[in-house]
Each structure stands twice: as structure tokens, then as C-alpha cells.
Amino acid sequence: MPGVEVTVEGLSKSFGRANIWSDVTLTLPPGEVSVLLGPSGTGKSVFLKSLIGLLKPEKGSIVIHDTDLVRCNESKLYELRKLFGVLFQDGALFGSMNLYDNIAFPLREHTKKSEAQIKDIVMEKMDMVGLKGDEYKLPGEISGGMRKRAGLARALVLDPEIILFDEPDSGLDPVRTAYLNQLILDLNAQTDSTFLIVTHDINTAQTVPDNIGMLYRKHLAMFGPREVLLTSDDPVVSQFLNGRRQGPIGMSEEKDTAQAQREMAEIDELSGLPPLKPQIEASKGMPERKAVARRQKRVRDMLHTLPPAAQEAIQRSFAEQEHAHGRAAVVGAAPYGRPDEAPTSEIPRVPDAPLGAPVDRGRHHQR
Template identity: 70%
Template sequence: MGVEIAVSGLTKQFGSQLIWDDVTLTLPAGEISVLLGPSGTGKSVFLKTLVGLIRPEKGSILIEGQDIVRLRGDDLYEIRKLFGVLFQDGALFGSMTLFDNVAFPLREHTRKSEKEVAAIVHEKMDLVGLTGAEKKLPGEISGGMRKRAGLARALVLDPEILLIDEPDSGLDPVRTSYINQLFVDLNAQIDATFLIVTHDINTARTVPDNIGLLYHKHLAMFGPREMLLSSEEPVVRQFLNAQTVGPIGMSEEKDAEELAAESGQELPPLPPIPLQLPTSDRTPRRAERGAGVWCRDNGITPPPGSFASTTAGVPGVRHGVGA
């Protein structure tokens, strides 16, 4: 089962350049969270900080009662064993076969026999749909297959936390859909805590249990998917609905003149909230909430047409899991 990550007051800067300040959020154990934000807002830096590769200037990151920010040496090495990381480009060794790439963490960090290593590698490669590709080199396969090989490698030590950096980068929409489905299915199977950094709005709207948005050097909002998809907060509304009207411009923030020109414009309506992506076999995930439940419990009327495939009975609520 995944573990909770409690981030409090996290601040990071490089020299005089502030990346983000006073970031506070809790990634719930076993749930899928997505982190969004305009380019250059420090999303990848945040992932590296969570795993202890980058030290923040202030704040804490508590995992199982230990603050990663203050750990050093063997203690940090041990807590890192909870993590699996899928880097943006897969980060595979070009001269190694996929089998050897996936086996690398096992050979480096465990004393398992080659027979045991082979069994685990085959299991994880089967899990991500790469059975039969073990002898291929990274240069011989597609970008989507490289992503899946990187994911298999991230899974071999049975992590309780998976950090995933822009899995849709370089992938076409079909392969992005496949890898999104894989994340949902994996979460159901291994119950790990997922944090996915992405720019893909469809991924953010349909995959996670929770969404966070970094903007203008701070965390604009973090919470359940339906909370952000129904939010009227200008930055959240603009970004999650890919709209041009709002405070975000081509260079991150619009200037006063641009904002003044937009004043009085009628905002486009919020689009319907889609159903969350289910597992392939429709088996409920432990963290899955019923569609519309958060809105109902918080007295929020979702945009018209939300949860359109729900059954009759309670408007906007899918009957079954969490309803």
C-alpha cells in the first residue's frame, strides 16, 4: 500500500531566483495525484525535491514520520527505497537491452540471484505490456515503449510511491491514452501513491483523484479532482479548461494592460466534468470516489452535462463506488 507524503512550507530557489514558495499539500496514501502548471514553474524540481535529489531552502517533507529534507547518508538512501521514478525521457541506458535496463536496480540494490532477478523483470515487463521485447535496445523501439520500459524499471523494487515526470511528452494522443490507462490499472493493482507531472489537460481531467496547480511561484490550489474542475478561481479555471481569458499569458503572467483589455469579457462556461477513467476491467480502485460525490457533499452544482453517463436516481452521481 502507498504511503502519505505531507509537504509543509516548502520553498526552493536557485541563487536569487525563487522557484516556488511556501508549498503545502498532502498526497494521500494510495491515490493518484496530478501536478500541473505553466512551463517553467518548477514541477520537475518539485519531484526531485520530494525524492531528496534537491534540497529546499525551507520546509519539510514527511514520509512515515521522517523528514526527507533533514535526512542524510544511509537514512536518506533507505527512505528512497520507497520511491520509483519514471523520468521524462525514460532515462534508459542506450547500450543495454530492455531486460538489463529493467534489471539494473535489482542488481545494484539487492542481492537477489539472477534467477530471481529474471522472474521479477519478466513480471514487471508483462505488467506494462512489454513481454517479448526483452532483448531489444532502447534505440530499436518507439517512444511509448521506452516510457513503458522506464515504468517497468521504476516498479522492480515494488515502490510505495511512484513519481512520474511528463509521461505524455513526445507521445501521440493514442499512446497517451494507453499509458494513462496503464497508470490507473497499476494503481488498482499495487495501491501505490502516484504523483504525475503533466501538461496534458485530458490526463488531468480524467485520471487523478487529486489535482494541484503551481503558478506564479506558489501552489494555487490542491485538492480532489472535482473541486478543481468546478472551481471559479481564475488561474485554475483558465488552465484546466485551456482558455485564453484569465491571468495566464504567453509569458506566464499577463500584464496590467492585457488584463484591463479583458475586463468585462464574459468568461466561457465551464465544460462538463467527465467521468474518471475506470480500470480496464472496471474493478473499483480503493481510492476511487463516486462521480459527483465531492460536488454533492460540498454543495457545489457541477457544470451542466457533467457525469453524463450516470444512471437515473441521484442527478450527477454514478451509482456504485463511493456513491
């Protein structure tokens, strides 16, 4: 059973006279990994806080299990929050508690489980994120990456249906970011929960999620399956996902119109779309990610509505994936060049060194 669907409709948030974003409309598909992008200061973290009811939007709705979080009473909101697990940017661990007690905290606070039951759950989650054996270390004694993994273990202890990640790769080197990205997808394969990741890392955005959304100029520029966003001809989306200087986004978010037009003319001289980067797969021995088939079916159903260049790039990408999987099955090789190894139910331990349906364009959402 996949995680819960989250339906956001016409959401607007301001602080005083400062509008953060308006009329944000999207649906997080159940059990899939979604990423929210946008230039700095566009309110991505504010959006996460609104989803869990820490901030109250002025307009719109957030519907989970037929309940609107924006309008429900405090008692119902408290219960719905138990559906969420949250990984904060720095892990947000209690500095005076060891890792075991940090991870056990939600169980002691929100359940009536015995200490023996709590121990079983905590040790299981620590093993899942590669921290077995580090139970009695304090947050100040471990690396930033290990703190993030401890924060992730804490986010998992209540077996949430929705997990939010607020810039999980911030402060990490590329190698540890790659480990963390693999861990996120392996966890999704195991739990089939609904994930939403806020990130600035372009490689993460290109290779991890099933769906991509982007906030720009106080609105949701676009939200949809990864293949559609990665082949989009929308100037803002294309500029951001390709990490280009040329385009509407400038140092102060919006460029001078004439300059943006000159730069877009330079881009127009280029022909074709770059090949789509393949999505990271779950590690060998993990359950198959059911989200992939669900997303690809949506993309195939809407393929005829996309520009010809996008259709060609997406069809080529699907064909290459099918060929790679068929070849792996024939020769016994793992996809993307991973060596064969004995199947295991555990996620490989991360080193202890420093951790190291149409496209939704903000107006209509897909159910």
C-alpha cells in the first residue's frame, strides 16, 4: 500500500505585507519521491512548514485523508502530524542526548511502547541508516553527515506515511551526497512512503525524484513527472535544471528583460535536448520501487501532449532503460555498473567518515 496522497490547492502565504508565494496547486502522488526546487529565498522551507501545520496559510487547502490541515481543529492537526517524518537541514538533534535517546524521543513522546519495544525499533532504524554501533555517541562527537542520518532515523521511528527532507544535502561533499541520495531511494523502496525533498543540488534533482516542482517569482512555475520537467522548454525550468547562467533567473532572481531576451536568443541557437540522466535505482537486494512503474505509466499516458523533441527524448530514455534492464537480466549484471553481490535485506553501511494526467503548471493538478 503506497504512502498517502497530499493535495495542495490554491495555497498562499505571506508574512505581513511580504507575499512569499500565491496560488500554489499540486498533488504529491502517493508513494513517490518528489523534489521542490527554486532560487534561494522563494519560500521552499516555508512550504514544508505549511504542509505540517507549523505555519498557517492565508488561503487554500492541504488535504490528507480527506481532511484539510488548514481548517481542521488542533486535536485533528496533532493526529495528522503523526503521519509525517521530517529531516531538518542540520538534523536538529538534542545536543545533550546520545543518538539512541534522540531517535527514541518521538516514541517516548507519542506512544506508550515499553522500553524493550522502543529499543527494537530504534536499533532497526539505526541499522537502516548505517548507524548501528553508534548509539551512545553525542551529536557533537560525530560528523555532519552522521547527524543527518541520525535525524533521518528519528524521522522514521513512527513509520510515517509522508517524509519531508529540508535540504538534506546541504553541507555535504558530492560523495556523501551520493550516499545520502542512494539511502533515500532505498528507504522509499522499503517503505513506499510519500517523500518530498527541498534541495538546490541539480544532480539530486536530475537523478533522484519521480516528480519535480519549481517555485519562482512567488508562484509554482511547474510540477510534474521528472521526464517532463527535464525536457521542458519553459525558460525558467530549463535554466535552473541545467544550471545555466543564460535565462530569466539572475543574481537578484529576476533579470533585466532585455538581457534575458539576449541570453535566450543564445540558447535558441542550440539544437536538440541533452540526454536524460537515468534515475538512480534502489540498491541490489532492495524491493523494487513501485513508484517507478506508476510514474512511467502517467508519462506514457500524457506523452502525446508534449512537444516532439520532448517526446523523442523521453522515448529514447525509456528504451535505454528497458535495454539496460534486459541486458542486466541476461548477463546477471546490476544496472548502472554496480557489481553483483549476494542479495541482502540491509542497506549497505555508509562510511563513518564525514557523511558523508498533464503537467501541473501551478493551476491544475493531477490526481
